[in-house]
Amino acid sequence: INIILTKDNNSYRSFYNALFHEGYRDLAALLQDGIPAVSSGNRKSSMDGMISYGQLKTILCEGGVPQRPVVFVTRPKLVDAIKKKLYCLGTDPGWVTVYGMAGCGKTVLTAEALRDPQLLEDYFPGGVHWISVGKQDKAGLLIKLQNLCSRLEHDSTLSQRPPLNIEEAKDRLRLLMLHKYPR
Numbered sequence: 001i002n003i004i005l006t007k008d009n010n011s012y013r014s015f016y017n018a019l020f021h022e023g024y025r026d027l028a029a030l031l032q033d034g035i036p037a038v039s040s041g042n043r044k045s046s047m048d049g050m051i052s053y054g055q056l057k058t059i060l061c062e063g064g065v066p067q068r069p070v071v072f073v074t075r076p077k078l079v080d081a082i083k084k085k086l087y088c089l090g091t092d093p094g095w096v097t098v099y100g101m102a103g104c105g106k107t108v109l110t111a112e113a114l115r116d117p118q119l120l121e122d123y124f125p126g127g128v129h130w131i132s133v134g135k136q137d138k139a140g141l142l143i144k145l146q147n148l149c150s151r152l153e154h155d156s157t158l159s160q161r162p163p164l165n166i167e168e169a170k171d172r173l174r175l176l177m178l179h180k181y182p183r
Contacts, residue, residue, distance in 0.1 A: 017053035051117040059120060063128040066111045075109060082113040090123045107132070126181070138166060145169035152176045 004015050012031075020028035051059070085096040098106045114120065114128060131148050133141065146162040149172050153160060163169035 014053065021053050021057065051121050056115065056117050056120065059127045060111075060114060064130040065114055065128060066107055066130070068112065068115075069108060072108070074112075075105070078105075078109050079112050082110055083116060083119060086113060086119060087123060142166050142169060145173065149173060149176070152181060 004011050016028055016031050019025070019031070082096065082098060088094075089096065098110050100106050111130075114124075120128070129148060129151055131144055133144065136144065142163075142165065145166065146169060149160075149163055149169060152173070153176070160172075163172055
């Protein structure tokens with residue numbers, strides 16, 4: 001608590017939200033009276049001036065972003081490097097590729113970078129769509145691409161049939177990324 005008190009008000013509110021939403025409501029209740037007030041504004045949450053912990057968790061879950069593993073080793077320099085690349089997408093739409101040997105932590109690091117509420121609010125206001133490809137046979141890859149097309153077309157007025165083959169799926173995704181989801 002002493003460390004959190006040396007930080008800004010958002011740190012205290014974030015700690016409170018984490019306790020509250022992770023099953024420590026009794027501890028959160030003890031801290032509730034000390035929650036700093038937030039100036040009113042047109043932000044997404046009156047609780048902390050940005051995406052709340054619950055909203056963040058929902059956005060990431062809906063997008064299929066993997067949860068933090070039980071045994072988690074923080075690597076802030078690598079997470080910050082990924083965040084910097086993601087922030088660049090705000091000015092120059094494109095892709096961020098994270099590569100490395102199997103099991104080196106690519107998924108965990110990238111998912112951790114996406115847990116930044118400011119990044120999601122400012123650069124990915126529509127949420128994120130996570131897809132793990134890895135080594136797939138053609139049938140498995142087609143299923144993943146069909147699922148992604150379905151998720152990206154969810155609010156489309158025209159209900160389209162799923163792509164019948166990988167080439168059709170790639171074409172549809174290319175058009176969706178170009179026109180509907182350039183970021």
